[in-house]
Amino acid sequence: MKALLSSLALAAAALCASLPASAGVVVSFAPSTSHIGIGDSVVINVSISGLGAEILSAVDLNFMFSSTAATRSMADFSSLRSALNLGVPGDEYYDEDVNTAAEFGVVAFSWLDDGTLAASQADSFLLGSFTMLGASDGVTKISLGPDPFFERNFVGLRALSLDAAIGSACIGVGSGKCEVPEPSSYGLAGVALLAAGMAARKRRRSNASA
């Protein structure tokens, strides 16, 4: 039986995240905007939701950091690994192939077949997190690079890339200020959440009748 994360918790996290509203699959950063003082830290969580009947079977990701106003003190993608190995270490491949101040790259895939992943992988889950330290006055934005094959590639069933809506995060440090999202952004986020919720419900149904 598929383990489902609390949709309420995800909804709460996503409400604070920046979410393009389009596809059912959403990759969100939470909090999407934050402000810290120099020497303070904030944890940015990266989650995927709305998989519905789909799965996450592999990724090729490059997280881009726009400045060193906030610097990365830790990156933890053990959650991604767990999603790919379903709790059995070694049943996934994981490689942090880029790790500089400006970029953090991950290539990972599951050794398990699609059916096994579909039976047990959650509809929504945490991919990983970055702990960011305030280093100097300014703004640091975190997002995935634009290349759909090598920087923001989320792979699902049958080795096909997912059409995922990708969010971003902004950290203001000291006197640095992130732009405040326009109200319409929240509407878009609501649409994305609704789509994710409906896809999750569809998935639960297919499990119930399997």
Add this chain to the structure above:
Amino acid sequence: MLKFLSPVNTPILRSAVAAVLSLGAVGVAQAATPFEIDVSTAIDRGINYLASSGAFNNPSSAGDASGLPMLVLLEKRASGIATDPPQGYIGASATDQGRLRTAAAYILDMANETSFYAYRDGAWMFALAEYALTDGPDKSVLAPGNPDYETIKQAMDRLVDRALANQRKSTNGYPAAINQGYWCYTNSGCEDSSTTQFVVAGLASAKAFYSSAKSADAPFADPARVALIDTALSLARQAYELNAKISSDNASCATLTATERGHGYNAKSYNPSLQQTASGVYIQLFGGSTVNTAMVQQYLEWLRNRYRWQDLDSLGNFWPGNSWAYYLWSSFKGMELIRKSAIAPAAGNLGPNDLGTLPAGSLPVCVVRQENKDPALVARPASFGAGGVGFYAGEPKGQYFDYAHQIIGLQCANGYFGCNGSPGNWESWSHQSYQLLVLQRSTGGGCVDTDGDGVCDAVDNCPTVANADQKDSNKNGVGDACEPPIAKCDVDGDGDIDSVDILLIRAGIGQAPAAGDKRDANGDGRIDVNDVRACTLKCTRAKCATS
């Protein structure tokens, strides 16, 4: 390619059985929405009405319409949830199996005591085929030794042969192609489309029966009759192409575009109507067309431009009230067959989900055209409990909600769909059955089988390449027939695919592949993580073990 349930659709049957078993354990309501629960309630009430009225008896009180209530029982779902499969005979409760046995016995008793009648025979063919293909018992169980009864195969042969004999074609007096392909009520004497749609549906179902490797008292397989049915279905499709017409009975929506086409009760005498244009879609699909065939697109355009769920207004030829339920089933069935096909509408083409999306005032203007209902703005019918407006908020908009919400609001306390301003009907048994079949998302026992291998697209592990055995050696859900060639992934050329190969591909991510590069598994001209994953799914051993 379209066909009805076939014996090799065992995944469907297994799913049906599994669904029934699992629902017994976990309960129906857990995953169902409020709307799905109410639909399920309406279906139960409606079937109980049919049962208490004797529709499943032998002899059936439904008489010539008895195939429709029988199909309703076969298409009953474990709940109102969209993904629940039809129960068939094998997945039915003991009570429903008893009802199905008596309903089938009535057909086996009557087939040899009747002559061709399009409505009755069409419905008997699709009900009997679905009953047989889901393991319904034959004469040896239903009426052993009784000379009045035929076996399932004998009855099906009789129904099919007299249907084929009564189709208008060159060999029985209709040399011009434009006059061929139709059936009249009891012969080939007219070009009635309401009768033709029933015969086509029945023959398509019979084709699946004859394509089957199953047997009951006698084997079902009959390649010769399959070929004859294919010819007949193709001729019917041709009739709906050659006789397609522009215009409608509603003066304000008479001719909206130059490309739209429809079909009336008799194409040469009537303007196109909603119900006959809708059934014309599935007749073309069963005859070999797809959603992207030009004429199917033209029929869809006519339907999109005049979409209605409330009634037929003036778009039902002379019988707008009587034919409403009949329209709902034929139009839902045609659209649902497209939805379940492996062939999606091509870019720029119309699809079933375009119905109801065009406001009446948008071009081309048609004042009677209706948009999809908004589930958040409609009320829960009082007979299902408290709730009022907004009770169904969150339910997807679309044709199914439009029809199903309208239908459940017309249900009487006794389960009959004839209250609260219900339109009229031709005959109460079919009227009741049509609406139940819509609620059940019925395709009349049919499914889309694009590659013609006998496995419905919805459960085919390789829907565009024929693979009747459904072989899937690495159990990745993709049939071997659809897997990329092994040579693509065997990078080290040692005759298998294992983690050594996978890691070589991973190391090549970002490199430009050479011609014939084994690392470019999907042949898209780059080496990326998709190739890694594609080859992981091809591994010779579980988890890509090296030995």
